[in-house]
Amino acid sequence: MSARPANEGSPGSREPGADPGSQIGVRNEGAEWLGRPDDRACHRVDRNRGAALVIAMLLAALAAAVIATLASGQSQWLRTVELRRDQVQAQALVLAGLAWARQVLQDDTAAGPYDHLGETWAIPLPPTPLDNGFIEGRIVDAQGLVNLNNLAGDGAIARAERRRLAQLFAQADLPLAAIDALADWIDEDDAARDGSSERAGYVEARPSRLPPNALLLRPAEAALVRGIDGTRFAALSPFVTALPATTALNVNTAPRELLQATINGLDDAALAALLADRARKMFTTPAEFRSRLPAGANIDDLATIGVRSDYFLVTVSARQRETLAQGRALVKREGSSPPRVVWQTIE
Numbered sequence: 001m002s003a004r005p006a007n008e009g010s011p012g013s014r015e016p017g018a019d020p021g022s023q024i025g026v027r028n029e030g031a032e033w034l035g036r037p038d039d040r041a042c043h044r045v046d047r048n049r050g051a052a053l054v055i056a057m058l059l060a061a062l063a064a065a066v067i068a069t070l071a072s073g074q075s076q077w078l079r080t081v082e083l084r085r086d087q088v089q090a091q092a093l094v095l096a097g098l099a100w101a102r103q104v105l106q107d108d109t110a111a112g113p114y115d116h117l118g119e120t121w122a123i124p125l126p127p128t129p130l131d132n133g134f135i136e137g138r139i140v141d142a143q144g145l146v147n148l149n150n151l152a153g154d155g156a157i158a159r160a161e162r163r164r165l166a167q168l169f170a171q172a173d174l175p176l177a178a179i180d181a182l183a184d185w186i187d188e189d190d191a192a193r194d195g196s197s198e199r200a201g202y203v204e205a206r207p208s209r210l211p212p213n214a215l216l217l218r219p220a221e222a223a224l225v226r227g228i229d230g231t232r233f234a235a236l237s238p239f240v241t242a243l244p245a246t247t248a249l250n251v252n253t254a255p256r257e258l259l260q261a262t263i264n265g266l267d268d269a270a271l272a273a274l275l276a277d278r279a280r281k282m283f284t285t286p287a288e289f290r291s292r293l294p295a296g297a298n299i300d301d302l303a304t305i306g307v308r309s310d311y312f313l314v315t316v317s318a319r320q321r322e323t324l325a326q327g328r329a330l331v332k333r334e335g336s337s338p339p340r341v342v343w344q345t346i347e
């Protein structure tokens with residue numbers, strides 16, 4: 001029986017020839033783990049590997065964030081470019097539509113000296129499909145509407161317009177006294193019709209404003225006049241306009257509401273008969289209009305009405321994908337020349 005080496009089986013012992021690197025460490029007599037130089041190097045390598053891994057992950061996250069930001073910015077930029085492109089195309093279509101309307105009105109001069117609802121210009125252009133959208137438009141005879149600027153005068157046309165507007169105001173629950181204030185807002189003088197509707201009466205007005213003593217450019221300006229509620233007045237927009245001249249009402253195009261406010265002694269049945277007669281054949285003179293009025297109906301002054309028009313309102317809408325453009329214009333026909341644009345808005 002051979003003697004065992006003294007250190008056989010003791011902690012930290014190893015077989016002769018065993019690989020020193022196969023053991024991570026040794027436990028000394030104090031039972032502490034003490035790394036050997038090789039072990040500490042291993043730990044440093046591990047720590048370096050860990051730090052490198054964390055840095056790599058951070059860089060990857062940063063790169064992902066940068067790419068996402070760039071992609072988002074590029075997407076937004078592309079979206080902006082697309083919207084701008086659609087807007088330009090839609091506005092170009094609106095401009096083309098307005099030019100088309102002027103051409104239609106110019107061509108109409110060859111059709112005779114009358115303007116009525118049976119003519120080509122009066123047929124609305126329905127929504128017409130185009131590439132990526134549609135276009136629609138219509139022409140309205142502005143002289144078939146109440147011309148608010150007529151109120152500035154004192155003659156028969158001003159009185160007739162006041163009467164028509166009074167009926168509209170009553171229907172819209174607007175105060176009739178505001179018609180005087182509106183006339184003072186427009187007329188050149190500073191003499192108040194009701195004692196306070198000229199400049200002196202607006203000194204304390206809030207928000208501050210003063211009568212311009214000038215013709216309206218837009219009917220909506222009437223909402224600035226004291227006593228006129230903007231929302232209620234807006235309901236009258238299909239019936240009112242503001243033209244840069246005194247104009248007679250075209251009885252060939254005026255809506256039933258304005259004909260009723262123009263003619264004395266016209267009940268609903270007589271008005272329906274008059275409209276049916278107008279649809280059958282236009283009126284060629286104010287005198288003929290009076291001669292064709294139903295029995296019992298009459299009109300005060302033939303100078304306040306007409307059968308032709310110079311001013312027309314044109315509205316055109318065009319859509320390109322999600323973008324909608326709208327154009328409005330007041331055009332004035334002057335002889336056989338292309339109608340002149342009095343004002344025009346493109347939105």
Ligand SMILES: [Ca+2]
Nearest residue numbers: 108114115116
């Ligand atoms: Ca005509």
Ligand SMILES: [Ca+2]
Nearest residue numbers: 184187189213
């Ligand atoms: Ca005035």
